[in-house]
Amino acid sequence: MAVRPPRLPPLPALRDFINIYQLKAKKQLSQNYLMDMNLSRKLVKSAGHLEGATVLEVGPGPGGITRAILERNCRRLDVVEIDDRFLPALELLAEASVGRMSVHNEDVMKFDVGKLWEEA
Numbered sequence: 258m259a260v261r262p263p264r265l266p267p268l269p270a271l272r273d274f275i276n277i278y279q280l281k282a283k284k285q286l287s288q289n290y291l292m293d294m295n296l297s298r299k300l301v302k303s304a305g306h307l308e309g310a311t312v313l314e315v316g317p318g319p320g321g322i323t324r325a326i327l328e329r330n331c332r333r334l335d336v337v338e339i340d341d342r343f344l345p346a347l348e349l350l351a352e353a354s355v356g357r358m359s360v361h362n363e364d365v366m367k368f369d370v371g372k373l374w375e376e377a
């Protein structure tokens with residue numbers, strides 16, 4: 258029998274986050290947002306088996322791919338996002354993940370991934 262992905266509690270649509278927080282894409286940070294959740298789920302599925310895995314996502318933006326990763330029932334998800342305008346949306350996702358997701362508002366080029374995973 259197929260295992261259903263765990264449902265996250267109802268969350269605002271990505272488009273609403275972008276409108277409420279006026280998250281106009283910044284070119285200098287290569288920002289563009291994937292809004293189609295079906296596409297995000299397909300992308301994440303192509304990463305393989307994530308159930309019980311420890312995952313690092315760089316540049317989650319408003320969190321479309323992040324939602325799809327959480328739905329795959331990973332054990333732990335760390336996201337590193339340089340732009341603090343996304344923090345309210347990402348913190349809401351972290352709350353909905355019931356302790357599985359942590360948000361790091363940092364530049365990934367200066368971020369110590371090794372240290373993070375020592376703790377994992």
Ligand SMILES: C[S@@+](CC[C@H](N)C(=O)[O-])C[C@H]1O[C@@H](n2cnc3c(N)ncnc32)[C@H](O)[C@@H]1O
Pocket residue numbers: 286287288289290291292315316317318319320321322337338339340363364365366
């Ligand atoms: C192309 S957008 C992708 C957003 C999201 N993953 C999606 O698919 O909708 C790239 C993201 O990487 C972030 N970013 C760019 N440079 C970064 C850096 N040095 N460290 C962490 N995040 C960075 C941007 O702020 C942006 O959220």
